Amino acid sequence: MSAQALLDGATLDDSIVITRSREQPELFAVVFDRHADEMFRYTARRLGAEVAEDAVAEVFLVAFRARTRYDPSRPDARPWLYGIATNVVSQHRRAERRRTQAMAKVPADRPGSFDDRSVERVTAEQLQPRLARALSTLSARERDLLLLVAWTDLTYEDVAEALRIPVGTVRSRLHRVRAKLRRALGGIDPFALEPQHG
DSSP states (O other): OHHHHTTTTTOOOOOHHHHHHHGGGGGGGHHHHHHHHHHHHHHHHHHHHHHHHHHHHHHHHHHTTGGOOOOOOOSSSSSHHHHHHHHHHHHHHHHHHHHHHHHHOOOOOOSSSSOEEEEHHHHHHHHHHHHHHHHHOOOHHHHHHHHHHSSSSSOOHHHHHHSOOHHHHHHHHHHHHHHHHHHTTTOOOOGGGGGOOO
């Protein structure tokens, strides 16, 4: 029987599921089922796919153990889980730094054929080593903020919750980080090259 079936098929928000899981621990599997893929994508981009499965397991183990401290006024657990994931990533930071430095040394490959998006892809591929070098110069705090904003569909308020900082701090730090990256990339805005959410 699936965890969702344990809830009698009801569509309940994360806060209700987490609250009920305090008495019925098996219900926490619903939170895992809802968010594991998203946490995997985030940790894989930060640490590499080979480490991401273990990192996701750590994220949900920490979340399960901390579920009694979850704020039930928050219906969506994603900001909380991203905060935990960011902490897990911090524990794996040496591996991430080595990976980023290795990416900075790899020359960009040329595409085999052109299609409608080839110009954008070539530009993005050529920027990859420079962007990786620029990212490696950011502090861990700056990198965490930037990648949460760039790689997730969290709002600034959600990012603030995940990192436990005020939303004004998110905005001001992000402004400074983007300016740093633009300078490092010769005036090119790397966010213009990111795929749009949706």
